[in-house]
Amino acid sequence: MIRMLLRVLGHEYAGPVRRTVALMTVTAIVEGLSYALLVPVLHTLFGSDPGEVRPWLIAFGAAVAAYAVLRYLSDLAGFRSGTTLLAGMYHRIGDHLARLPLGWYSASRVGEVSALASRGVLDAMGVIAHLLSPFISAAVTPLTIVVVMIAYNWQLGLAAALGAPVVAAVQIWAGRSTAASDADTAARGAEATGRVIEYLQAQPVLRAGGRTGERFGLLDDSLTALQRASRRSTLSALPGVVGLALTVQAIFTVLLVLGAYLVLDGSIGAAEILAILVLAARCADPLLSLADIGGKLRAARSVLARLDEVLRTEPLPEPREPALPARHDLAFDSVGFRQGDRTVFDNVSLTVPDGSTLAVVGPSGAGKTTLLQLLARFADADAGAVRVGGVDVRDISTEELMSRIAVVFQEVYLFDGTIEDNVRLGRPDATDAEVRAAAAAARLDEVIERLPGGWAAHVGEGGARLSGGERQRVSIARALLKDAPIVLLDEITSALDPVNEAAVHEGIERLMAGRTVVTVAHRLRTVQRADRIVFVDGGRIVEHGTHDELLRAGGRYAGFWASSGASLTGR
Template identity: 35%
Template sequence: MPRPFPEPKGPPAVDRYGAPVRPDRGELRRIAALFRPYRARLATVLGLITVSAGLGMVSPFLLREILDQAIPEADTTLLTWLVVGMVVIAIVTGALGVAQTWLSNVVGQRVMHDLRAAVYRHLQRLSLAFFTRTRTGEVQSRIANDIGGVQNVVTNTATSLVSNVTTVLAVTVAMILLDWRLAAFSFVLLPFFVWLTRRVGQERKRITAVRQGRMADMSSLVEESLSVSGILLGKTMGRGPELAQRFERESAELADLEVRARMAGRWRMASVQMSFAIMPALVYWFAGQSLASGSATISIGTLVAFTQLQTRLFFPIQSLLSVAVDVQSSLALFHRIFEYLDLRVDIEEADEPVDLGADGRRVTGHVTFEDVRFAYDEDAAPTIDGVSIDVPAGTTLAIVGETGSGKTTLGYLVARLYDAEAGRVTIDGVDVRDLSFASLARTVGIVSQETYLFHASIADNLRFANPDATDEDLREAAAAARILELIDSLPDGFDTVVGERGYRFSGGEKQRIAIARTILRNPPVLVLDEATSALDSQTERLVQEALDRLAEGRTTIAIAHRLSTVRDADQIAVLDRGRLAELGTHEELLATGGRYAALAARAGTADGAVVA
């Protein structure tokens, strides 16, 4: 069935690897904006970097004085002071480096936290439609792999960039002050280094985009095939070896991409490194040629100090080149992260939301559907089309129909898991779109046909509905759902861990725990989406008795499939391709001899079998 959310497919401008050819300036501004709340700390880091770089440039000048004056003139006092100065500079620079590293990591981790929290909160705001068509492993990969992949860039790159730029500028000035001719000779190859680095960065960026896609595929495969359901399906279908082979293929492709990413431009970078090692020798040759020709006078101290500065210049430049490569590689990851942050939130809270019951009046739970229309896609036929039903407070509405007739969708419109495109759904006369999310969650409780339990204790699963519930509240809810006797028979009672998705329990037991969880929330409106579908006839009868007592004084919308739940409803709505075909009581609809009567006849009435 079509869904209103587009599948994230990456950037519009792609190369043969599927990655963006060049970064979007808007994305670069968004990346810079991540650091904006921490401007003061970054300014402190900048100050530490500047002081450290300045102090580091003093040592070569001290070394020149040692070689040109203190040692040749045997001035031990000057030698001692110069050496003490070099030692003090080394100690202070090291201390400043520790402080800088700590502060930059604090800022980087705060930025990482902000980014993870922003993505998670945004995903929580998306409607159910997004998650019905997006693989869980894909979502997990965006949060874990993609955000984790930019951690080094976010934590170290900004300060490394500033530190290296400051160092390069300071070293450049110092080299010119020492001897401008040697400086000019040393800077000849820098443009070539920059060009090589851009080529390497672009290649790694392309590979990174594909690699993250492969990691997302692997995460999805692991999440799907190694869950309890996946293992059961693989074993019962005899497809375990095929799944293992598929994983091996994905892993092999990922390993190949990792090798390509690490080897991308390795020869180019090796050429740069060799050039860094060769340059000091060339400086010695240049200085020797100048001295031999008599065109320049360069002292030994100046030459040694210059080559020391040259070493300090080349390492920061090499680091800057590596930073450029890392930044370009991370742009593909940032694009994937921003892609999720930019997903449209189609269900928003009203600007001035209504809080039912805030004025002290009791929430009765009177639900109405007023000419409601809903479609999952603009071009598709509506799933719900012009449905109008009045459900008085405290009554039960059963919804039946063939598969795909819109039963579940109609029930989920009450909880605003989807928004009606036309018409409206109201509770106590208030459009659900005008209610606050908190008020709507307190008012409407859902027990769906797919029971979900967290990998936690029974008590924790129940308290997810009401964190303030007492132990006695838990027992009362469990008793109402006919699950208390089973819980008490367990060695750990309510502290029993249910296992992943509750697979320690049978389907009927999980359903009763889920029903107890909803009972504990005590909502005025109940939506039971085939809530007893996993129960055997005897257990269903016990739970239905509890639900019948619970339904007294509250509104219940039961998406039904068994005659036993339909017969006693105050109203039965029969849906046909999204339209309301019939509405009435069990006896009234049987008497008309329409669709409901046909469903009942098909299912039979003796055994309470399925009607839809």
């Protein structure tokens, strides 16, 4: 458990956690030793001169005081470590998720990541703040008392020591018997979270279909499955709880019978056996608490295992000696790429000279957006190489590559902040004048003027308070502010109204000027004026050339042009 916790936290946090565990262990040992002083206290009280108990009572009080101080310090260290590691864990998982290839983010992982990033991280870090101290106390304090019992009477101590493996075996058995049900509950919980998110996102569709009062079948099924899994998990833990209680009671009964035999045999006095039995009884409470603590630790371990699985997912590798491209031309060199069992690209080669514009067209599912993702290194090619300035993108650091590329997607996501916050994401250190100039070039200033609050207006989560066209203007202003030499455009005006389309197109024209541009076809005038056009279908480039050349050839592009009428759309 501790090993997995340290692996999930990372090397930088291993030291503080080890120190906290060491302090908690010392505290548990001192607690056991303080109880050990009960033996001479009781022996003296029931002896011939009870007045001699004073030094032992003082020693006992000092030991309890030392334990209280240590317990306070260890609990405080646990809480501080937990809160510190909580923030560190959020940063670590966030940084790791940002480096994973986009292909990793399948729809099934939405609920899993949401659950892990919210309640999961809190539960995992709560182990240090709330569970580690009582668990160590429940395990170490009884062992310390057993050692003390051996020192006072080896027969009773040995009997108690022989019970320790039995208790451990019951705990291990209980953990194994509930592991499968706990994993199933976690999986059902992640699925239910995903269905809740899906249900919320599907509200427009459900309401448009007149199903506002109708329950969502998939969500109901997932919640029912979660309820059943939780019930199975509870029932599977019951035998472990009962088994541990019976085991502890059986061990105490054996000690009681053995103690009575030793007293009757004259091997030990009544005062000593009473004191030792008090110690044995004191062992029972922490041992019985292991059932409750163990269940919570198993649940936390399940979360830690899923966090560990995410964090051990290999991100895109960074080059040891990053190269710096001297130019900004782009090239696909015999590129092959697969998504699952589907071949997206098969031996694709193309070039985009520095400062030129390439338009990519083709039917839905042809891989046009994937081409942009490979250029931006959101994923790595399975074969061949994607190059920027003649340098393989895998040999360029992610920071350097992204500093040279501005991407404008069709679906724009804005963070819940002000318009200015979202524009500044393009270049946080830009001056106010540069931000205003980028907004004016994207015709975002028109939007800002009519919004209450102007630049300080909040856009809402995902930019919900702005229209699609307004969000797109923010995205273009952000790209203009970044001023990157390479621009990737992904069908950014295909769903806009004429007013917003005109404004966005004007901003795009300014964004494209003097840069290397790859644009997935969205409107005819952009395609027509591209320096080169490629038609992608079936994982290959089936045609390439200028607009006029492809029309004269009368091939796939010409047919696509004729059938599309006034626009070229589709992914």
